[in-house]
Amino acid sequence: MATATTLDVGKMRIHILDDGVFVTDAGNLFGGSRKASIKGAMHPVLVEAGDDLALIDAGFGPELPEILVGRYELRRDEDLLDHLDTAGYAAEDVSHIILSHLDADHVGWALSPPSFPNATVYLQKAALEEAREMPEKDGLRAAVPAVEKGVEDGWCELLDSDGEVLPGVRVEVRSGHSAGHQIVWIEDGDDLALYTGDLAPAKIWLDPDLISGVDTDPEAARRNRIEVLSAAESRDAPVILYHEPGDCLVRVRQTEKGFESIPIED
Numbered sequence: 001m002a003t004a005t006t007l008d009v010g011k012m013r014i015h016i017l018d019d020g021v022f023v024t025d026a027g028n029l030f031g032g033s034r035k036a037s038i039k040g041a042m043h044p045v046l047v048e049a050g051d052d053l054a055l056i057d058a059g060f061g062p063e064l065p066e067i068l069v070g071r072y073e074l075r076r077d078e079d080l081l082d083h084l085d086t087a088g089y090a091a092e093d094v095s096h097i098i099l100s101h102l103d104a105d106h107v108g109w110a111l112s113p114p115s116f117p118n119a120t121v122y123l124q125k126a127a128l129e130e131a132r133e134m135p136e137k138d139g140l141r142a143a144v145p146a147v148e149k150g151v152e153d154g155w156c157e158l159l160d161s162d163g164e165v166l167p168g169v170r171v172e173v174r175s176g177h178s179a180g181h182q183i184v185w186i187e188d189g190d191d192l193a194l195y196t197g198d199l200a201p202a203k204i205w206l207d208p209d210l211i212s213g214v215d216t217d218p219e220a221a222r223r224n225r226i227e228v229l230s231a232a233e234s235r236d237a238p239v240i241l242y243h244e245p246g247d248c249l250v251r252v253r254q255t256e257k258g259f260e261s262i263p264i265e266d
């Protein structure tokens with residue numbers, strides 16, 4: 001049995017897509033000089049919501065961003081657009097794109113080049129503001145020109161709080177990994193699913209005490225991780241883990257040491 005890649009939430013259908021895997025030195029994620037390499041998947045999420053089609057996060061894009069060459073290796077036979085096609089859709093069909101934050105592994109197809117001609121891109125204003133303050137070589141900073149152009153041209157909308165992007169598709173600001181980082185709750189009636197973005201992107205992050213070198217505010221990340229995963233558990237909501245190379249669709253249960261995951265299979 002394999003992890004399920006589609007999920008129904010009330011009348012909405014969710015497809016978990018794929019943009020390949022990256023391999024990087026663990027030191028890039030946890031700081032220090034660990035020599036072990038670490039592998040992460042990228043699982044953008046497609047939500048069929050009535051006549052609308054929303055994409056949550058957008059992988060690396062057509063190729064590894066220049067800023068990461070030498071530090072990251074990208075492996076894939078099929079990319080996000082191939083997986084979109086398999087799900088039965090074309091790039092033109094996507095109407096809404098929600099970006100959890102501006103890291104290069106989340107914004108690629110949405111910003112460089114914008115691969116979805118009919119979509120409006122939604123992100124938090126605070127995410128743009130933080131990215132503007134980053135050093136020249138930072139991955140967040142690299143997204144700034146494209147976002148500014150999107151705002152000017154009208155295909156990028158800056159949000160300044162929690163709210164519904166579509167009926168039943170609600171963003172919630174949960175900072176820590178970065179400022180203005182947003183998670184997404186997908187809800188219809190009693191059914192609910194959670195997209196955690198980089199707040200808890202893989203099973204290893206279900207341990208709230210894991211301090212990641214890539215969280216700009218580790219204490220806020222820890223607190224938000226516990227609150228959000230507890231909320232998902234209390235509603236028995238499936239959780240989609242963007243960077244999990246194994247079971248990327250799970251339910252979570254609180255344990256003495258954090259949270260454990262139970263895979264949701266086909």
Ligand SMILES: [Zn+2]
Binds near residue numbers: 105106
């Ligand atoms: Zn990420």
